[in-house]
Amino acid sequence: MSAICDDCGKPFDNGGEPFMLTCDECLRAEGARLAEEAANFRNPTPPPIPVRGGYYLTECGYCGWIGSSEQCLPSEEDVVCPVCCSGGCEDEPSEKDTEAHGEAVMQRILASEEQSARLARESLIVAAKLTAACEALKPFADYAERIATAHPGWDHDQFEIGLSVGACTLTFKPFRRARAVIAEPSEGGGGSAA
Structure with a gap:
């Protein structure tokens, strides 16, 4: 049975399925677009908070976010990154993460001081x-x-x-x-x- 694709307007064989309204080519293109969008998805980076209580410092292996495990999204299986939503955050504290977080904080402080000096000059x-x-x-x-x-x-x-x-x-x-x-x-x- 032939039908007209809702997306591209071309005729296609829907195999007799009355609810199949999109051709295979458009479905593949939409799937590829959604996969690319999912791969590049980013939430706004949450503001840094101190590591407290039973939480630990963690880093996302996919996007590089560093922060407290308190900010990670709830999941039973993984520690989910609050920025890219991947399960790439480490699930236990490490010395490497603490060192990286200290370096990131220092870079933010130096950038802030540089911006303050520039604004004062201006x-x-x-x-x-x-x-x-x-x-x-x-x-x-x-x-x-x-x-x-x-x-x-x-x-x-x-x-x-x-x-x-x-x-x-x-x-x-x-x-x-x-x-x-x-x-x-x-x-x-x-x-x-x-």
Whole structure:
């Protein structure tokens, strides 16, 4: 008996099975896709916790996750990795795991310290840029303050007209300089500061 495949739309022989709606080629392709997806499956890595009580340090032989056996998924036969869901975690403590975990913790600490130092450097650069931009705009701020002091009763429109009349004596050079200072890329190559 012939039927039309629900996936590819091609006719195929379903052998008289009325509930067989997919051809063998599409079934094989779907099986291969599911097998690849299962092989590459990863849960989010759980945050590290200290090894407590009756638990021990373990490492997954498939994905390399290292952590407390307390975080492993429940199973009667294996110690199941919380990241890749394989039964690749060791089921008893070993000295090698403890050493590997200590090294992993040290690497996380060093990476965190390096990131903190980089952020501190970047914040100093941004602060210097903003200070330079403020200095570049100081002539305009001073002129605006003089107008506001000389004409305390002016409304917004009058104040704006007063600024524009005086703008003839001021140049846009400080604005351009402030903009250029802020737009300069930081030393880490991270682009512009906003």
